[in-house]
Amino acid sequence: MVWTSVADLRVDxxxxxxxxxxxxxRLTLDVLLEPRDSDTLIVALHGALNRDVYTPPRFEWMGTLAGRKESVLFLSDPTITLSERLRLAWYVGNASDNIPERYAQLIRTAAVQCGATRVLFFGFSGGGFAALSLAAVMPGSIGIAFSPQTSIGSYYEQFSDMFAEDVFPECRDYADVEATYGSRVSLLARYANAAPDTTFLYAQNTGDTHHMRRHYxxxxxxxxxxxxxxxxxREDSDGHTVPPKEYLLEILDECASGDLQPASPREASLSL
Structure with missing residues (x-):
């Protein structure tokens, strides 16, 4: 179905x-909604897109989340449609369109119509960035992020430079983007002013040294x-790889249960 505003959206x-x-x-929002008889809505977010293989929209995690009892809302990032070479855009939007705020409106509408009172955001890498960003925008939700970026400027320069050039061409460079749109491109800025009870579970692969040091x-x-x-x-690999499906679902089940546990002694010993 095609709608002209989020307020018009009807779930069927x-x-x-x-x-x-x-x-x-303004950018076109594109989602796939699977409503189920549940008080919980999982919002699935995608990471980088190989533009030689995939054409937007991208609805990621369909295999992983198949058979879940919760309602599931798959969000495609419209920001990557601004350029054919963009692989990753972190659901930021552009100068004319604050995508986290607009998607938050859509999610609230979908949740009400699905009968969901709880929202879980779920993503890896760039999708994990979006999960944490949206969790801060929507109080009462839970962000679940696996080895996410937490600052676009701390990611590899080729990605941040391309992002700045194609998404914010009115800015001189990425530094200008961050100075202008701080909380949209940096979770450090977003969470510096977030509600203190903003809830998230951040799962990091310790073998991913770049994300451990520069983001986690x-x-x-x-x-x-x-x-x-x-x-x-936990250590899954020596690089930036998606965790095993069993671990993804274990974390999701923990968050869906509403009974988040503190870090284990081993995890605590690895903390700062």
Whole structure:
């Protein structure tokens, strides 16, 4: 179904919903919703897209989440449609369109119509960034992030430079983007002012040294000790790889149960 505004959206079984505003300067939201008889809505977010293989929209985690009892909402990042070479855009939007805020409106609408009172955001890498960003935008939700970036500027320069050039061409460079849109491109800025009980579970592969040092450590230092902050450390590989399906579902089950546990002694010993 195609809608001109989020307020018009109506849920009627498993369906793709496209929100195409009449304002040509705003991006088109594209989602796939699978409503189920549950009080929980899982929002699935994608990471980098190989543009030689995939064409937007991208609905990631369909295999992993198949058979779940919760309702599931798959979000495609419209930001990557701004350029054919963009592989990763972190659900940021552009100068004319704050995508985290607009998607939050859509999620609230979908949750109400699905009968869901709890929202879980779920993503890896760039999708993990979006999960944590949206959790801060939507109080009462839970962000579940696996080895996410926490600052676009701390990621590999080729990605941040391309992002700045193609998404914010009015800015001089990435530094100008961050100075102008701080909380949208840096979770350190977003969480510096987030509600102290913003809830998230951040699961990091300790073998991914880039994300451990440049993303996990600064974010944990900022948020350690907050009521809603939960961290999990384990070694899955020597690089930036998706965790095993069993672990993904184990973490998801823990968050869906509403009974988040503190870090294990081993994880605590690995913390800052």
């Amino acid at each position: 079984g498993r369906q793709r919903h496209i929100v195409k505003p009449e304002d040509e300067h 450590e600064p974010f944990r230092e900022l948020t350690e000790g907050r009521a809603g902050a939960h961290f999990r450390l």
